[in-house]
Amino acid sequence: MDILKALCDRLSLRRAQGHTGDMSDMSPYRARLERIFNEITDPSGAADVKGIGRMSEVNKRIDEVKDILAEMPLRLTQIEERMEGDPDFSRLSRKRRLDALADYLRFAIGLIDREIATPGGHMIVGANDD
Numbered sequence: 001m002d003i004l005k006a007l008c009d010r011l012s013l014r015r016a017q018g019h020t021g022d023m024s025d026m027s028p029y030r031a032r033l034e035r036i037f038n039e040i041t042d043p044s045g046a047a048d049v050k051g052i053g054r055m056s057e058v059n060k061r062i063d064e065v066k067d068i069l070a071e072m073p074l075r076l077t078q079i080e081e082r083m084e085g086d087p088d089f090s091r092l093s094r095k096r097r098l099d100a101l102a103d104y105l106r107f108a109i110g111l112i113d114r115e116i117a118t119p120g121g122h123m124i125v126g127a128n129d130d
Contacts, residue, residue, distance in 0.1 A: 029074075036068075039053055074115060
């Protein structure tokens with residue numbers, strides 16, 4: 001039984017990405033991301049363009065989210081990289097940028113929720129391409 005546990009620990013996503021600490025410390029990051037999500041969306045979850053006045057405010061929120069992702073112990077570097085290359089963030093439309101940011105926030109919050117709820121990490125098993 002100890003061998004099986006050791007194998008699972010070795011294969012766990014948390015350990016493979018350096019997530020050996022207690023993931024309950026993710027709650028403050030989740031709260032900050034959720035606050036930004038609530039600031040940029042209306043009650044239906046759509047981008048609230050009227051609530052965010054200028055493009056500089058949109059850019060400030062985007063930068064704030066990137067900073068939070070960079071600080072997190074969960075290491076969501078793939079999301080950060082995708083945000084950097086996302087063409088919607090280079091558009092001159094506040095709505096497009098806010099929609100894209102809301103999508104990234106939903107995804108990041110969902111990942112945090114799954115990580116907090118998973119007590120011992122989880123294994124990723126690739127799809128069978130045969």
